[in-house]
Amino acid sequence: MAIVLDWYTKKIVGWDISLRSKIKDWGIELDKVMNKEFLDGVRDCGLKPIRDNGSQPTSVNFIKDMATSGIKQIFTLYNNPKGNTDTEHMIRTKKAKLSC
Numbered sequence: 001m002a003i004v005l006d007w008y009t010k011k012i013v014g015w016d017i018s019l020r021s022k023i024k025d026w027g028i029e030l031d032k033v034m035n036k037e038f039l040d041g042v043r044d045c046g047l048k049p050i051r052d053n054g055s056q057p058t059s060v061n062f063i064k065d066m067a068t069s070g071i072k073q074i075f076t077l078y079n080n081p082k083g084n085t086d087t088e089h090m091i092r093t094k095k096a097k098l099s100c
């Protein structure tokens with residue numbers, strides 16, 4: 001599951017569910033969010049998504065795409081489940097609702 005959460009407002013601005021969460025899926029969802037939420041573009045707006053250290057956000061291609069878009073990613077510390085608590089909570093909630 002890929003989820004884009006605005007930590008300030010706690011609003012889910014985008015999400016995608018697939019059997020395999022591929023880098024391409026993350027990019028597609030992020031593009032949708034950026035086009036919907038940032039009508040004037042994201043370059044120089046200070047967007048700093050918080051990411052875990054999974055294979056998608058740490059991949060060379062995804063990091064390049066973020067840099068090209070002017071987005072600086074912030075990564076949580078390894079072995080620190082509280083580092084991305086709000087996002088992980090939203091993912092758990094979404095999964096629970098979908099399994100009902």
